Amino acid sequence: DTAVSQTPKYLVTQMGNDKSIKCEQNLGHDTMYWYKQDSKKFLKIMFSYNNKELIINETVPNRFSPKSPDKAHLNLHINSLELGDSAVYFCASRLTISTGEENQYFGPGTRLLVL
Amino acid sequence: QKEVEQNSGPLSVPEGAIASLNCTYSDRGSQSFFWYRQYSGKSPELIMSIYSNGDKEDGRFTAQLNKASQYVSLLIRDSQPSDSATYLCAVPNQAGTALIFGKGTTLSVSS
Numbered sequence: 001d002t003a004v005s006q007t008p009k010y011l012v013t014q015m016g017n018d019k020s021i022k023c024e025q026n027l028g029h030d031t032m033y034w035y036k037q038d039s040k041k042f043l044k045i046m047f048s049y050n051n052k053e054l055i056i057n058e059t060v061p062n063r064f065s066p067k068s069p070d071k072a073h074l075n076l077h078i079n080s081l082e083l084g085d086s087a088v089y090f091c092a093s094r095l096t097i098s099t100g101e102e103n104q105y106f107g108p109g110t111r112l113l114v115l
Numbered sequence: 116q117k118e119v120e121q122n123s124g125p126l127s128v129p130e131g132a133i134a135s136l137n138c139t140y141s142d143r144g145s146q147s148f149f150w151y152r153q154y155s156g157k158s159p160e161l162i163m164s165i166y167s168n169g170d171k172e173d174g175r176f177t178a179q180l181n182k183a184s185q186y187v188s189l190l191i192r193d194s195q196p197s198d199s200a201t202y203l204c205a206v207p208n209q210a211g212t213a214l215i216f217g218k219g220t221t222l223s224v225s226s
Contacts, residue, residue: 031212033213040218041153041201041218041219042216042218042219043159043203043216043219044216045208045213045214045215048212048213050212055210055212056208056210056212056213090158090159103161104161104214106158106159106160107158108157108158109157109158
């Protein structure tokens with residue numbers, strides 16, 4: 001059983017297009033994330049949702065809009081794609097517990113290439 | 116803004132040697148520290164977490180934490196070619212709601 005899944009795995013598109021990436025987790029976690037990993041492998045948080053509510057919105061262009069229809073899903077819509085958006089986008093999920101122990105699980109990633 | 120620094124490498128070690136990966140962090144108040152391993156083309160996976168000063172061992176992996184010096188390291192004993200990957204150090208952000216990652220150290224173990 002896949003714990004955190006993302007679709008599509010690969011996305012090649014033209015500049016200016018609008019695209020969406022979907023994420024689903026079947027772990028019963030209450031927090032979901034979008035991370036961006038650039039060509040230099042730097043992994044950076046973009047958004048975080050807890051129980052469908054946005055709790056982190058890092059300095060990300062407003063062309064990026066996350067949406068969480070329920071606790072198990074977090075989608076990412078990107079408008080007017082630019083060359084610099086080319087990266088690997090990872091979804092992750094976590095069960096919020098007070099002990100501070102980390103149990104964040106990552107999806108397989110979506111490789112976005114903007115031409 | 117918290118920062119996490121790692122030497123990007125590559126770090127090359129022969130099979131059977133000890134690989135030592137280091138990480139420094141800027142926020143003296145950080146309490147939790149994590150090591151993720153990422154194989155090329157794959158997603159990060161958690162391999163070690165450490166919360167107290169000293170050493171924590173798990174199989175061939177040992178995490179070492181020194182809060183006074185603000186560094187955390189990962190030792191891999193008896194390195195295997197299958198250990199070749201990028202190792203990411205991470206600490207929680209101020210609110211504890213997400214992780215801040217270092218840029219990762221690429222390890223190459225030659226047989």
